[in-house]
Amino acid sequence: MTTTLITGANKGLGFETARRLVAAGHTVYLGSRDAERGRRAAEQLGARLLVLDVTDDASVSAALKAVEADGGLDVLVNNAGIEGRTPDGGVVGAAEVTAESMRPLFETNVLGVVRVTHAFLPLLRRSAAPVVVNVSSGLASLARVTAEGTPSYAYPGVAYPASKAALNMVTVQYAKAFPDIRINAVEPGYTATDLNMRTGTQTVEQGAEIIVRMAQIGPDGPTGGFFDVEGRLPW
Numbered sequence: 572m573t574t575t576l577i578t579g580a581n582k583g584l585g586f587e588t589a590r591r592l593v594a595a596g597h598t599v600y601l602g603s604r605d606a607e608r609g610r611r612a613a614e615q616l617g618a619r620l621l622v623l624d625v626t627d628d629a630s631v632s633a634a635l636k637a638v639e640a641d642g643g644l645d646v647l648v649n650n651a652g653i654e655g656r657t658p659d660g661g662v663v664g665a666a667e668v669t670a671e672s673m674r675p676l677f678e679t680n681v682l683g684v685v686r687v688t689h690a691f692l693p694l695l696r697r698s699a700a701p702v703v704v705n706v707s708s709g710l711a712s713l714a715r716v717t718a719e720g721t722p723s724y725a726y727p728g729v730a731y732p733a734s735k736a737a738l739n740m741v742t743v744q745y746a747k748a749f750p751d752i753r754i755n756a757v758e759p760g761y762t763a764t765d766l767n768m769r770t771g772t773q774t775v776e777q778g779a780e781i782i783v784r785m786a787q788i789g790p791d792g793p794t795g796g797f798f799d800v801e802g803r804l805p806w
């Protein structure tokens with residue numbers, strides 16, 4: 572059994588991943604940037620609350636100290652993410668996107684993952700079978716987004732796919748640098764959560780499947796790849 576940290580696990584895919592890993596007997600740190608939302612979620616699941624805002628250095632250092640004092644970490648699931656829709660649910664396309672409107676997405680979806688991974692690397696490297704799962708998106712795939720006639724081609728947003736494509740590159744470079752750690756990116760599929768105002772066509776149970784699976788791979792599992800529930804995806 573492993574000790575797993577899931578960022579942004581107070582709801583959505585992170586919460587469902589935590590539920591499944593707790594049910595499988597793993598020790599789970601449920602990451603939440605809001606202490607109260609996190610406390611309620613952790614109590615519901617029998618997980619350990621870890622207050623953690625991925626955009627905040629002090630928050631990440633405090634979380635690291637708490638996990639270190641409790642014994643260490645085997646699996647890190649970088650799940651916290653934002654899509655950056657407008658208040659009425661619109662996706663910001665190329666005509667409207669600005670550098671400033673892209674910044675929060677890169678802060679959370681890319682720099683947040685680097686901040687948390689960098690902080691927890693020493694603990695992961697002490698584990699006998701360390702694993703990192705980066706929750707990416709099919710919209711990160713250049714092959715998919717340029718395949719005419721597909722839903723990925725039709726998605727007009729700029730910031731979200733760009734941030735997840737950057738996350739995929741971060742995944743590959745970390746995987747090459749740390750061959751003893753299994754580090755992969757996953758695409759949950761279009762899932763009904765607050766991220767997309769519940770427009771997703773899958774349930775969280777379906778969406779979390781690939782995250783749960785990759786969080787439990789052993790030392791013989793793949794590394795440096797991009798997967799959905801059906802297998803390897805094109806970059």
Ligand SMILES: NC(=O)c1ccc[n+]([C@@H]2O[C@H](COP(=O)([O-])OP(=O)(O)OC[C@H]3O[C@@H](n4cnc5c(N)ncnc54)[C@H](OP(=O)(O)O)[C@@H]3O)[C@@H](O)[C@H]2O)c1
Binds near residue numbers: 626759765
């Ligand atoms: N839903 C989909 O169709 C879909 C498809 C592909 C990939 N994904 C990816 O799946 C992951 C989970 O998304 P979801 O669909 O489950 O969305 P969600 O229900 O909106 O959950 C997102 C989680 O991230 C947390 N979060 C946001 N910013 C954070 C920060 N700075 N620090 C810590 N936590 C933060 C949120 O916390 P608060 O509650 O405090 O806001 C929430 O717990 C994301 O990386 C997303 O890009 C989703």
